[in-house]
Amino acid sequence: MIANTSSSDLHKLFNNSLVQVVAILLIAYLMQRVSHTFIERLVRRAVKADRFESKIDKIKREDTVIQIARKMVSFVLWATVLLVVLSLLGINLAALATGAGVFGVVFGLGAQNTIKDYLAGFYILTENQYRVGDIVTLSGGTTTQLGTSGVVEEISLRITKLRDLDGTLNIVRNGEAGIITNRTSKYSSVVVDLGVDYKSDIDVVEAVINQVGIDMLADERYTSLITEPIKFLRVEQFTDSGVTVRSLGRVRPASQWEIAGDFRRRVKKALEKADIAMAMQQRMVHTASSHYKTRSNT
Numbered sequence: 001m002i003a004n005t006s007s008s009d010l011h012k013l014f015n016n017s018l019v020q021v022v023a024i025l026l027i028a029y030l031m032q033r034v035s036h037t038f039i040e041r042l043v044r045r046a047v048k049a050d051r052f053e054s055k056i057d058k059i060k061r062e063d064t065v066i067q068i069a070r071k072m073v074s075f076v077l078w079a080t081v082l083l084v085v086l087s088l089l090g091i092n093l094a095a096l097a098t099g100a101g102v103f104g105v106v107f108g109l110g111a112q113n114t115i116k117d118y119l120a121g122f123y124i125l126t127e128n129q130y131r132v133g134d135i136v137t138l139s140g141g142t143t144t145q146l147g148t149s150g151v152v153e154e155i156s157l158r159i160t161k162l163r164d165l166d167g168t169l170n171i172v173r174n175g176e177a178g179i180i181t182n183r184t185s186k187y188s189s190v191v192v193d194l195g196v197d198y199k200s201d202i203d204v205v206e207a208v209i210n211q212v213g214i215d216m217l218a219d220e221r222y223t224s225l226i227t228e229p230i231k232f233l234r235v236e237q238f239t240d241s242g243v244t245v246r247s248l249g250r251v252r253p254a255s256q257w258e259i260a261g262d263f264r265r266r267v268k269k270a271l272e273k274a275d276i277a278m279a280m281q282q283r284m285v286h287t288a289s290s291h292y293k294t295r296s297n298t
Helices: 002-015 017-046 055-088 093-109 112-126 202-218 256-273
Strands: 135-138 148-155 159-163 169-173 180-182 188-196 226-238 243-251
Touching (some): 017 055, 055 112, 112 148, 135 159, 148 169, 202 226, 202 243, 202 256, 226 256, 243 256
Antiparallel strands (some): 135 148, 135 180, 148 159, 188 243
């Protein structure tokens, strides 16, 4: 008797639409968690290391693919859950589909920009234009000539999120990305211009710069980051204050700013030891003398 009552109660309980909806939502949540873990493991194994310049490039590509794949799977999963829940609640999906068809025609006329965003996002992903963790400048979607710059925090098929140096999060539609400048793709260059006095011996300046570049390459902090040591490139220009010389080196992506800063510091000290004066801004000041006649009163 008790067993039959319990069985009947359980049957009624699971026939309750609200309980079924809760159960479906719980199962969907667990499926999402499992699918996210599966996607990460699958992508990590599928992406081949020999296609990339470095391990960092490989990880960036993996993170980007994982991020987008997870969003796509989640969208399909929850869209399916929505349809199942609506069916359980007794909503006529056929009538809903008819209404959605009419709405879709109207919506489609105004959704051209959204379609453009998704297509652009697809090409960004497949062509590996930039990855999560890259430092990029997107010229579109802004009224400034400099564009929108920052570290790529998130990429979806519709938008890209960039975090700039001030910590501001900028969201750019992929269809408005415009010209994409990727500062961390494959390698980066260190370009340093230094001004020295006109009396300086350029041969000595060149020797000092090249030695500093060699010393930095030997430094254990930079050995894995510098691929080509910084060295004297050419005399760049003559200015009012002195001679500008240019140095050039090749480094791992995103390390150019740190290395360039330390290179300037070291070169300044080395030039001082070699009695090479840095260029100083000079100004010629002309003064006009005024002569006043003094008339004595008698």
